[in-house]
Amino acid sequence: MSEEENSMSEIENQEQNGGVPDYIMDLEDVPSKLPSHLQVLKTRVICNMDAPQHTDTLQYSGVYAALRVDNSVRLDSFCNNFKVEVKRFTDDDIEFDMIGIDPAIANAFRRILIAEVPTMAIERIYIANNTSLIQDEVLSHRLGLIPIDADPRLFEYPDNAGGENNEKNTIVFKLHVSCKKGHPRITVKSDALKWLPNGSELIADNTKPNADSKAKTFTSFSCSQGSRPEFSKKPPGPYNLDIILAKLGPGQEIELEAHAVKGVGKTHAKWSPVATAWYRMLPEVILMKDVKDDLAEELVSKCPVKVFDIEDIGKGRRKATVVNARACTLCRECIRGGQEWEDRVALRRVKDHFIFTIESTGALPPDVLFTEAVKILEDKCERVITELS
Amino acid sequence: MEHGSYSDLSKSTFCLVDEDHTFANSVRFTLNQDPRVTFSGYSIPHPSENRVNVRVQTTGDPASEVLKDGCQDLMLICQHVRSTFEKAVNDFKTSKTGDDMDI
Secondary structure (H helix, E strand, O other): OOHHHOOHHHHHHHOOHHHOOHHHHHOOOOOOOOOHHHHHHHHEEEEOOOOEEOOOOOOOOOOOHHHOOOOOOOHHHHHHHOEEEEEEEOOOEEEEEEEOOOHHHHHHHHHHHHHOOOEEEEEEEEEEEEOOOOOHHHHHHHHHOOOEOOOHHHOOOHHHHOOOOOOOOOEEEEEEEEOOOOOOOEEEEHHHOEEOOOOOOOEOOOOOOOOOOOOOEOOOOOOOHHHOHHHHHOOOOEOOOOOEEEEEOOOOEEEEEEEEEEEOOOOOHHHOOEEEEEEEEEEEEEEOOOOEHHHHHHHHHHOOOOOEEEEEOOOOOEEEEEOOHHHOOOOOHHHOOOHHHHHHEEEEEEEEEEEEEEEEOOOOOHHHHHHHHHHHHHHHHHHHHHHHO | OEEEOOOOOOEEEEEEEOOOHHHHHHHHHHHHOOOOEEEEEEEOOOOOOOEEEEEEEEOOOOHHHHHHHHHHHHHHHHHHHHHHHHHHHHHHHHHHHHHHHHO
C-alpha cells in the first residue's frame, strides 16, 4: 500500500512521523514533509456515505507552521509540477486534464470562459416586414442566440467607435424570405441569413437623401468588409446552417436586417463562446481490503459505470480490482449496504487534478478559447499592477 | 483605490472596480501563498455593484507592493499554464495526425 492508501483507522500509527524521533524532525536542515494522514486530507476530498469531507483547500502559506512545514507554493515548484494532458479534441469540444493547479485559478478560467471571452452575436434587428406567425420580439430573440462564425479578435467593441456602426465593429446580415400564395409552408433556417459586406441597405427614416450623396443607412462603412483577407477565405455567417428560425405559411413574408456586434457573456448569454465549460476533480477509488469471490462479484455488479473488474488469482478464486476510477461518478452505490462496505471501498477526489471540458459554440476552436481565457486573466493582473504603480 | 493608513503601510484594503470573484479569488490564492502575507481576503460589498474589496495584511512590507507581487505571480502562473497547454495541444495534434497516417 502506498502512503495515500492508509485508512483513517491507521492515523494513530502515523503520528510518530514514521518512527523518526522528534529531535531529528526539530533540526533545521531536515526537509520536513507532512505526515501522510495530513497529506491525504490536504490533497484529497474524502467522499463518505453521508457527505464529502475535507472539501476545502488550505491556501495560507503558514497553515502547517506548527509542523514546520511550508505550505507556500513558489513559482518554480508550480512550474515543475503543473501538467496538461489532452484527452479528447474535436472541432467543437476539448477535454483535458489540468494537474497541479489550485481550484481558485481553475475556476477563474472556467468563469472567464463562460462570461468574459468575447464573441460576435446579433444585437440589433431592423424589421422591414414580418407577416409571419412569430412575433417580432420572439424572432429577434431567436436570431440573437444564433452562434456567428466570425473571429471576434478581428473586431472592436462598439463603445470604442463612440456609437458609430462601422466596418470594424458590425457585421450586417439580411434575411428576406417569403412564401408564395398557393405554395406549401416553408421553414426558414439560419442559412437564409445573407452577409452584407457593404453594410446596411436600409435607409434610416429620419434622414432626407440628398441628390449628390448616398442616402444614410443604419451603418457607416468606409469600405467593404469583403476586401479583408480573413473574410475572403471564410465569409462570416451562422455557424450552424440548420437552426429553424420561423415557419411561413402561404402569403407570409419576413424581411429584416440583423446587426451583429462584439460582446461578452456577462452582458448576455448569447455572447458566451461556450455551450458550457466545466471541470470535475479526478475520482480516486481504492479498495482498503481485499474483496474476494462472491463479494467481488457483488461489488462489480453494484457499480453502474464499471469501475471495478474481477481478477483471477488462481485456484478458482477471484479478486476485485479497480480498473477505471476515472469513470466514477461518485454515485456511492459501491459503499451502500452498511459500514462493512464503507470500510472496504474508499472514494476520494484529487483536489488539484481537474478534468476540464470546453464545448465551443463555433466562433473559435475550443483550444483557442482556453488560451484566450488565460490571456484575459493575465490582462486583469496587468491592469491591477498598472493601477497600483 | 487603496484604503489604508499613512503610518502603517503593511495593512490595506484595495478597492478594485470592474472585477469580481474571478480575479479576487485567484489573487487571494497567490497572496496567501506568499510567506509575507499574514492575512488576505476579499469581499463583494454589494452584488449589484461592480467592485471587490481585497484586504491585505503583511508582516511588514507595504501591502501594495505585496499585492503587486501577488498579481505578478498570478500572471506568471497564467503564462506557464498557457505555454504548457499550447504544447500539450500541439503534441496531441501531431500524435493524432501520426495515427491517421497509419490508417
